[in-house]
Amino acid sequence: MSDIVKVSIDGIPVEVAPGTTILNAARQIGGDIVPPAMCYYSKLEGSGGKCRTCLVKVSKGSEKDPRPMPKLVASCRTTVMDGMEVQNITSAEVIEARKGIVEILLLNHPLDCPVCDQAGECSLQDLAYEHGAAKTRYEFERRKFERIDIGDKIQLHMTRCILCYRCVFVADQITDHRIHGILNRGDHSEISTYIHKAVDNDFSGNVIDVCPVGALTDKTFRFKNRVWFTKPVEAHRDCDKCCGKVTLWYKGEDVLRVTGRKDVYGEVEEFICNTCRFEKKRTDDWVIEGPRNVSNTSVISSNHYGSLHQPPVIKKNLALQESNKEQLERYTRL
Ligand code: SF4
Numbered sequence: 001m002s003d004i005v006k007v008s009i010d011g012i013p014v015e016v017a018p019g020t021t022i023l024n025a026a027r028q029i030g031g032d033i034v035p036p037a038m039c040y041y042s043k044l045e046g047s048g049g050k051c052r053t054c055l056v057k058v059s060k061g062s063e064k065d066p067r068p069m070p071k072l073v074a075s076c077r078t079t080v081m082d083g084m085e086v087q088n089i090t091s092a093e094v095i096e097a098r099k100g101i102v103e104i105l106l107l108n109h110p111l112d113c114p115v116c117d118q119a120g121e122c123s124l125q126d127l128a129y130e131h132g133a134a135k136t137r138y139e140f141e142r143r144k145f146e147r148i149d150i151g152d153k154i155q156l157h158m159t160r161c162i163l164c165y166r167c168v169f170v171a172d173q174i175t176d177h178r179i180h181g182i183l184n185r186g187d188h189s190e191i192s193t194y195i196h197k198a199v200d201n202d203f204s205g206n207v208i209d210v211c212p213v214g215a216l217t218d219k220t221f222r223f224k225n226r227v228w229f230t231k232p233v234e235a236h237r238d239c240d241k242c243c244g245k246v247t248l249w250y251k252g253e254d255v256l257r258v259t260g261r262k263d264v265y266g267e268v269e270e271f272i273c274n275t276c277r278f279e280k281k282r283t284d285d286w287v288i289e290g291p292r293n294v295s296n297t298s299v300i301s302s303n304h305y306g307s308l309h310q311p312p313v314i315k316k317n318l319a320l321q322e323s324n325k326e327q328l329e330r331y332t333r334l
Pocket residue numbers: 160161162163164165166167168191207210211212213215216
């Protein structure tokens with residue numbers, strides 16, 4: 001068997017290893033042709049196949065069997081075949097289906113972005129912005145849940161959950177014992193901590209980073225600020241439990257929150273421990289590496305900055321300080 005498989009996605013050819021999924025083949029090409037993914041998470045084994053946002057059209061099955069696949073397929077769960085041709089953004093059928101998926105995901109999801117901590121870095125918000133319809137056709141009452149504290153640092157707001165299972169995989173694979181999972185089925189499904197037990201182990205905070213919506217939030221950061229008013233800075237420390245490589249989110253001099261470093265698909269590069277996440281919120285706990293590069297399409301880039309400090313030339317020169325007053329005030333406010 002050949003150790004290379006040739007496939008094309010939206011007309012762009014790519015060679016990948018056998019067993020690669022269509023989604024990961026698309027990620028090797030990168031850019032707009034990469035399907036969105038709300039439940040797949042490259043660092044979590046077995047994730048994917050729950051949300052259907054990554055649906056694509058296989059217009060040619062393979063070189064050996066060129067028949068198209070009869071239905072759209074979940075790209076995170078379908079492996080490529082040699083000669084396969086896939087359509088994502090070039091297929092009107094896929095775009096229409098994705099619009100339908102967004103409508104389904106939003107059936108029970110509240111439109112509370114103005115008060116949600118995830119706003120500005122929410123995958124569902126981005127998806128709804130790109131594919132959502134202006135109105136819902138849903139006429140029934142939405143599911144509502146009371147907020148649940150999962151320990152003293154994490155809050156679950158089940159009303160916003162899209163049942164992607166990522167947090168369950170974190171509990172299963174990253175922490176030492178799982179006391180949290182999905183109960184019931186269909187419209188009654190809910191994330192449960194099995195009678196509200198605290199997830200009190202060193203890696204439980206990672207459920208916050210993997211949640212694609214605002215269902216699991218950091219209680220030490222809740223309502224403190226909008227993410228686009230904070231400044232992300234890369235930093236590290238010697239940690240005996242995790243890699244110690246994080247992003248610090250500053251407002252002025254204060255570290256408001258600590259998260260794992262996320263890649264271009266919003267997935268953490270490495271999981272971090274609760275000590276780094278919740279207990280190290282002073283600048284002198286960390287070795288600062290520099291400002292985090294933020295894509296200019298991200299809402300966080302609205303407060304774009306290129307350096308951590310005032311340029312020395314301005315610092316030393318009163319006239320320059322005066323003429324840059326407004327800019328500098330804005331800088332210190334961020
Ligand atoms: S709480 Fe978040 S991570 Fe967990 S299943 Fe719901 S949406 Fe997914």
